[in-house]
Structures are given as structure tokens and as C-alpha cells.
Amino acid sequence: MxxxxxxxxxxxxxxxxxxxxxxxxxxxxxxxxxxxxxxxxxxxxxxxxxxxxxxxxxxxxxxxxxxxxxxxxxxxxxxxxxxxLIAGGKPNESIISDERQKAITIDEKGIDRFNKHLMLREISVKGQKRIRAAKVVVVGAGALGSPVIQYLAAAGVGTIKVIDFDKVTLANLQSQVIHSSRDVNRPKVASARDTIRNVDRGIEVIDENEELTAENAVDLIDGFDVVLDCTDNYKTRYLINDACVITGIPLVFASIYQYEGMVSIFGYKNGPCLRCLFPEPPAPGLVPTCTEGGTISPLAGIIGSIQANEALKLIIGIGEHLSGKLLTFDSLNLTTKILNIDKDFDCPVCGKSHLIKEIVDFDYEEFCGLKEDDSELPVEGFTADEFAKRLEDEVPMTIIDVREPHERAILRFPGAIVIPIGQLARRQKELDSNIDTVFICKQGKRSILAINTLREAGYEGPMYNLKDGIDGMKDIIFSHEAGLL
Amino acid sequence: MNGDLKVRKYDNQIVLPKDICTQIEQVAEKAYPNECCGILFGAVESDLDKVEAIEVLDNMSTQSIKDSYYMISPLELFSYEQDYQKQGYEILGFLHSHPDASAILSAADKAQMVPELFYLIIEVRQGKVTSQSAWRKNKSDDSITEINIT
Known part of the structure; x- marks a missing residue:
């Protein structure tokens, strides 16, 4: 041939x-x-x-x-x-201007401290000066925030603002390696600040011990070069995304769940944003947060380190980054994927319409389904005490547990029938419409979703929600252990 | 012929005559804010790596990324290669522009480089050419050398 x-x-x-x-x-x-x-x-x-x-x-x-x-x-x-095939593209430019880079000087100590950066041709003195000039916001000083804050500090980022309203708990120490057991009950931002100071006193730390809201989001991030989303709930994620698009600040996003994590860059040079990828959050309660679903200890270290690395690449202006791409990592099977994200030109925030111009005008509570819906019939429920009394009095009732298998493994509810929400409509025959049915989950939110799902499917028997879920019953369960379990 | 004769092939130099330079600048500025791309031709019989002609080609990248990427159709390239061959020219390398970005090789450029050919990069800032550079990947070990432009 x-x-x-x-x-x-x-x-x-x-x-x-x-x-x-x-x-x-x-x-x-x-x-x-x-x-x-x-x-x-x-x-x-x-x-x-x-x-x-x-x-x-x-x-x-x-x-x-x-x-x-x-x-x-x-x-x-x-x-x-x-x-x-002759092809190529232009290199990424730093998000830090040349003027700001030139205004920074590195002294002898700095040359020693950042020697391993200076050795890298792509970073060298210019890159290190850019890192020093950079002003970064980290929202969340939890699992992801821990590696992110520590690596940004170690790399020499000049200004780090940490926003978190929470206090350190014992349960945090399994994955939030920036805090130690001495920090329990202290504000997370305080222990984050101490850690940064211990690494490098030359870093300006701004700690904001408050919740990020639609009212303060823009003010909190305005004037910064990059924002890292290290939060664990949808409402704050959308809020940060929208505030970043509106202020034109690139956002390095990451999230973890059980064994898996994902990282992306949103709103960088008109690139896609969180809403282009996920136009709306899943129904509340449907996807448990990290706190509810659990996570393997080193996962946040892996994903958070990638997140910090992406932020540094934007600051230095090197390499290929995750704008327009979503990196997913499965730590159980060690698989990594990079998926392409298309910009949605109809996106209400970054699309052509610019429907959302001011985030204070947008109802995040309603968007994330966190508001009580007036149009839906109210769901009747029992408090933990009321429910315990009914159990003690042996009132005939069916108890349906809609929690995930891993949640049930921690605490099994005796006598409950296990039906995942997705199977409820199909399996409604298992319920006896002549007696009360009580739905239980971890925090009493998914159980409301379960009741509404069955109502829509036409089930007419009496249904009750266990308010505040199993979490709300813990004290009673443990004190009445002999009687209940 | 001024100093041209001193430059031999593989001396890590490429000769860009003034008229070709002007032509390239115009092409890059016209394409701004998109990336332009084209082929650099030299004479087969020459001892010099001297650009005698350029051919500007369509940037085949998707419309939305034309400002950051370029791609040349392999079949189009081959047809120009054959046309020019008949007139005694061969492909010395390629040119492309970096709109509002430095005249250095990007990761995408490096990954896609064909060894032993010249890659000329034109930096265009706000519509004006501000700098240029040339590079070549070595066949033996894929290392990349910056080439002097004379």
C-alpha cells in the first residue's frame, strides 16, 4: 500500500x-x-x-x-x-499584575525559605513575588480548609483571609488537621490563624469569625485575587459562586463526600461557573453533607492540596488548570477523571442575561429548598419526647427508616422498616394505612421529603415525621437504652 | 546578503527577513484577539534556516477557544507542503500568536511540538505586536531549545 x-x-x-x-x-x-x-x-x-x-x-x-x-x-x-497536527495555545497569565509583582522584594531569609520554589524555572523569583503579592480568601476552616490554608501559608501567600463561624469540636479532629485537641471549643478561625502564624509571621492573616451571607459575601471577598471554597453546604457554595462571578474573582471550588472528591475553577476569565455545571442544588436532605455522610480522613488532604495547587498556579500563571474542567477523584478505587464543563450561555449569573446582578436580591434559602414551602401541606411530627412516649406506651405504628446503610450502621433503630426514599412510592403497600406511620432519618429533613413523596404518590394513611431525627433522640435512646434498644 | 551567510543550518538560529517580519506582524495584529497560525517556508537548496515565504492558515480551533488555542488542519498543511515543494520550498516551521500573553511556549504548545521544526511565537498586546520568540524540540531527547531570531 x-x-x-x-x-x-x-x-x-x-x-x-x-x-x-x-x-x-x-x-x-x-x-x-x-x-x-x-x-x-x-x-x-x-x-x-x-x-x-x-x-x-x-x-x-x-x-x-x-x-x-x-x-x-x-x-x-x-x-x-x-x-x-500542528496546534497549541497561549500560556496562562498570572492573576497578579506585573506592577504588584515588581513591588515585592524578597530578602535573604526569603531566598532561603522559598529556595525550592526559586529552583523551579516556571516559578523562580517572579513567581515567588507573585505569591507574596497575592491576597486569598479561604471560606471554611474545616476539612478542606485545613490543607488549603496550611499549604498557601507554607508557599508564602502574602494575605490570607479565613472565614468560618464555627467552633472546633472533637469530631472535627478526624479530618481537620489544622486544629488540635487543645483547640476544641475555640473558633476555627482562631486556631487557623495560630497555625499560619507558626509557619510564617510575615503573612497577613485576616480572620472573620462570622457566617458568609448574601448580605456580606461581596464585601468579604472584594479586593481579593482568588477565593477558595472549602465549605460543606450548597447554600454557601452557590452564594460564593455568585459573589465571585459578580466581583470577577476566580473561584477554586472543591468538595468531598465519603471517599470521593472533586475540584474545579469557576468564573475564571469568563469561564463556566458552578451554576453552569449544576444549575440547581439537589433536593435538601437527598444528598447528605460531609457531616452526615462521613468522609475518610486523608481525602480532604488530597483534594484540598489539589485545590491549593490550582490556586497557586493561577497566582503564578503556570500550567494547565481546571477552568472549564472538573476533576473527580475516587480514593477507594484510585480513579481520577477530568470532565469538560461547558459554559451555559443561559446561566443566570455568568450567562448573557445576567439575571442575578446582586446577590442580596436572590433567595438562597428558597433556591436550596431550605424554606418551609407554604403551598405544601404542613407535615405533622412528633418531638423526640412524644415519640419516646408512644414507643413506651406501645402505640401501634409503623416506623420507616429512610437513612442510608452507613448511617444505620452507626445506630440501628429497633423495629423500623428500612425503605430508601427512591423506593417509597413503589413499596407503599408495605405501610398499613389504618395505623400511624412515623418516618425517621438523621436530622428530620429527609423524612419530610419522604412524607411529601408518598403524598404525591397517593398514599392517604396518617404520616408523621420524627422532628430533629435520630440526632434529636440520641439522649433518650442512650438513657433509656434498656427499654428502647 | 549582509551577515546571513555566517548562519548555518542547526546553529540554533532562524533568519527572518524584514519584509517577512512585517508580514507576520500584520497577520498577528489582524487576527487579534484570536490566535493566528501559519507555515514558515524556506528554500530546499539553502544552507540557511531562512524564512523565504509564509502561508497564513485558518485557525481550526472551536470558535469559543480561538483566542487561546490554534490548530492547523493536517490535510490543508499537506496540500500547501506539496504546492510549495514544486517551487523548491520546504517547511521550516510554524508561526502562531499569543494574544495578550507572553511569547513563551505554553504546556499545550510543548505537548504538540513536532521535533526539529521551528515554532515562532508572536506576542500581541492590545492589538499590537510586542515581542517574538522561536523554539525547537530536539529529536534525540525531546528537549526544547530557544532559537535566536536574526
Missing amino acids: KVLISATLKTFFEKTSQTEIQGNTLDEIFKGLLDEYPEARKGLYDDEGKLRKFIRVFVDGEDFTDIARHTEKLDESSEVLLLP
């Missing part, structure tokens, strides 16, 4: 531009070609034996580069073309 080789690749083929190779498929032809020109192997294939990125193979004008086509039987009179 006739093989034509572009002169741009001739250096691999002893300057041959045309040759005749025996074979019926591209696989056979490549084999013959390499027998004749052994030098070409290095030119055509990478170390893993795949065709190199710049090689394109055409058969009679049709692109046959895809390896799936290399076993296709070709016509005797076909003509194979080996061509280069």
Missing part, C-alpha cells in the same frame, strides 16, 4: 516522503513501516506505545488516527497519509 509521509516528519523516516508497505490494516502497515525505518518508532510513539499527540493518520482523506480503526481492513488501492 502506498504510504505518503509529510516532509515535516521526514526526520524520522530517513527523509523518505513516499514508500510502499505490505499490509491490509493500519496495524500491519505500521509494523512494516517500523521494520523498514526502526528510527521512526521514537518519532511516532510515546513511552507508553501510543501514537504521539502530534501524529495524524489519514486513509484516502479520512482521519484514521483513532486506534480503534487500525484493525479495519483497507482497500488494496488505499493511500495512507502520515501528517503532523
Whole structure:
């Protein structure tokens, strides 16, 4: 078969531009070609034996580069073309201006401290000055915030603002490595500030011990170069996303759940935002937060470190980053994927319509389904005490547990029937409409969703919600242990 | 011929005559804010890596990313290669612009470089050419060398 080789690749083929190779498929032809020109192997294939990125193979004008086509039987009179794909793109520019970079000086101590950055050609003195000039906001000093804050501080970021309204609890210490047992009951921002100070006193730390809200979000991030979302709830995530798009500040987003995590960059140079990827949050209670769903200890370290690395790349202006892409990581099976995110031109925040111009005008509570819906019938419920009394009095009732298997593993509720929300409508026959049915979950929110789901499915028996869920009953369960469990 | 004769092939230099330079600048500025791309041709018989002609090609990247990426159709490239060959020219390398970005190789540029060819990068800031650079990937070890433009 006739093989034509572009002169741009001739250096691999002893300057041959045309040759005749025996074979019926591209696989056979490549084999013959390499027998004749052994030098070409290095030119055509990478170390893993795949065709190199710049090689394109055409058969009679049709692109046959895809390896799936290399076993296709070709016509005797076909003509194979080996061509280069000439392509590229411009490098990423730093989000820190040259003026700000030039205004920074690095003293002798700094040269010593940041020696390993200065050794890297892509970072060097200019990059380190950019890092020092950078002003960064970290929202959330929890699991993700821990590695993020520590690595940004170690890298030498000049100004770090930490926003968190919460206090350190014992349960936090399993994954929030910025806090220690001495910090329990202290505000998270206080222990985060101490950690940063211990690393580098030259860093300006701004600690905001308050909740980020629609009213203060823009003010809290205005004037900063990049925001890192290390929060664990949808309302704050959308709030941060919208505030970043409105102020034009790039956002490095990350989230973790059980064994999996994801990272992306939103609103960078008009790129897609969180709403382009997820136009709306899942129904409340449907997806448990990290607190409810649990997470393996080092996961936040892995994902948060990637998040900090992405922020540093934006600051230095190097490498490929996750704007327009979503990186997902599964720590259980060690799989990583990078998915493309398209910008949604109808996006209410970053699209053409700019429907949301001011975030104070947007109802995040309602958007995230956190508001009581007046149009829906109110759900009747029992408090923990009322429910305990009914159990003690042995009032006939069906108890439905809608929690996830891992939640039930921690605390099984005796005598309860387990039905996941998704199966409720189908399995409503298992309920006795002549007696009361009580729905239980962890915090009393998913159980409301369960009741509404069954109502919609036409179930007419009496239904009650256990207010505040199993969490609200813990004290009673443990004190009445003999009677209840 | 001024100093041109001193420059030999593989001396890590590429010769860009003034008229070609002007032509390239115009192309890059016209394409702004998008990336332009094209082929650099030299004479087959020459001892010099001297650009004798350029051919500007369509940027085949998706419309929305034309301001940050470029791509040349392999088939279009091949047809120009054959046309120019008949007139005694060969492909020396390629040119592309970096709108509002430095004239250095990006990660995408490096990954896609064909060894032993020149890559000329034109930096365009706010519609004006401000700088240029040239690079070549070495066949033996894929290392990249910056090339002097004379």
C-alpha cells in the first residue's frame, strides 16, 4: 500500500516522503513501516506505545488516527497519509499584575525559605513575588480548609483571609488537621490563624469569625485575587459562586463526600461557573453533607492540596488548570477523571442575561429548598419526647427508616422498616394505612421529603415525621437504652 | 546578503527577513484577539534556516477557544507542503500568536511540538505586536531549545 509521509516528519523516516508497505490494516502497515525505518518508532510513539499527540493518520482523506480503526481492513488501492497536527495555545497569565509583582522584594531569609520554589524555572523569583503579592480568601476552616490554608501559608501567600463561624469540636479532629485537641471549643478561625502564624509571621492573616451571607459575601471577598471554597453546604457554595462571578474573582471550588472528591475553577476569565455545571442544588436532605455522610480522613488532604495547587498556579500563571474542567477523584478505587464543563450561555449569573446582578436580591434559602414551602401541606411530627412516649406506651405504628446503610450502621433503630426514599412510592403497600406511620432519618429533613413523596404518590394513611431525627433522640435512646434498644 | 551567510543550518538560529517580519506582524495584529497560525517556508537548496515565504492558515480551533488555542488542519498543511515543494520550498516551521500573553511556549504548545521544526511565537498586546520568540524540540531527547531570531 502506498504510504505518503509529510516532509515535516521526514526526520524520522530517513527523509523518505513516499514508500510502499505490505499490509491490509493500519496495524500491519505500521509494523512494516517500523521494520523498514526502526528510527521512526521514537518519532511516532510515546513511552507508553501510543501514537504521539502530534501524529495524524489519514486513509484516502479520512482521519484514521483513532486506534480503534487500525484493525479495519483497507482497500488494496488505499493511500495512507502520515501528517503532523500542528496546534497549541497561549500560556496562562498570572492573576497578579506585573506592577504588584515588581513591588515585592524578597530578602535573604526569603531566598532561603522559598529556595525550592526559586529552583523551579516556571516559578523562580517572579513567581515567588507573585505569591507574596497575592491576597486569598479561604471560606471554611474545616476539612478542606485545613490543607488549603496550611499549604498557601507554607508557599508564602502574602494575605490570607479565613472565614468560618464555627467552633472546633472533637469530631472535627478526624479530618481537620489544622486544629488540635487543645483547640476544641475555640473558633476555627482562631486556631487557623495560630497555625499560619507558626509557619510564617510575615503573612497577613485576616480572620472573620462570622457566617458568609448574601448580605456580606461581596464585601468579604472584594479586593481579593482568588477565593477558595472549602465549605460543606450548597447554600454557601452557590452564594460564593455568585459573589465571585459578580466581583470577577476566580473561584477554586472543591468538595468531598465519603471517599470521593472533586475540584474545579469557576468564573475564571469568563469561564463556566458552578451554576453552569449544576444549575440547581439537589433536593435538601437527598444528598447528605460531609457531616452526615462521613468522609475518610486523608481525602480532604488530597483534594484540598489539589485545590491549593490550582490556586497557586493561577497566582503564578503556570500550567494547565481546571477552568472549564472538573476533576473527580475516587480514593477507594484510585480513579481520577477530568470532565469538560461547558459554559451555559443561559446561566443566570455568568450567562448573557445576567439575571442575578446582586446577590442580596436572590433567595438562597428558597433556591436550596431550605424554606418551609407554604403551598405544601404542613407535615405533622412528633418531638423526640412524644415519640419516646408512644414507643413506651406501645402505640401501634409503623416506623420507616429512610437513612442510608452507613448511617444505620452507626445506630440501628429497633423495629423500623428500612425503605430508601427512591423506593417509597413503589413499596407503599408495605405501610398499613389504618395505623400511624412515623418516618425517621438523621436530622428530620429527609423524612419530610419522604412524607411529601408518598403524598404525591397517593398514599392517604396518617404520616408523621420524627422532628430533629435520630440526632434529636440520641439522649433518650442512650438513657433509656434498656427499654428502647 | 549582509551577515546571513555566517548562519548555518542547526546553529540554533532562524533568519527572518524584514519584509517577512512585517508580514507576520500584520497577520498577528489582524487576527487579534484570536490566535493566528501559519507555515514558515524556506528554500530546499539553502544552507540557511531562512524564512523565504509564509502561508497564513485558518485557525481550526472551536470558535469559543480561538483566542487561546490554534490548530492547523493536517490535510490543508499537506496540500500547501506539496504546492510549495514544486517551487523548491520546504517547511521550516510554524508561526502562531499569543494574544495578550507572553511569547513563551505554553504546556499545550510543548505537548504538540513536532521535533526539529521551528515554532515562532508572536506576542500581541492590545492589538499590537510586542515581542517574538522561536523554539525547537530536539529529536534525540525531546528537549526544547530557544532559537535566536536574526
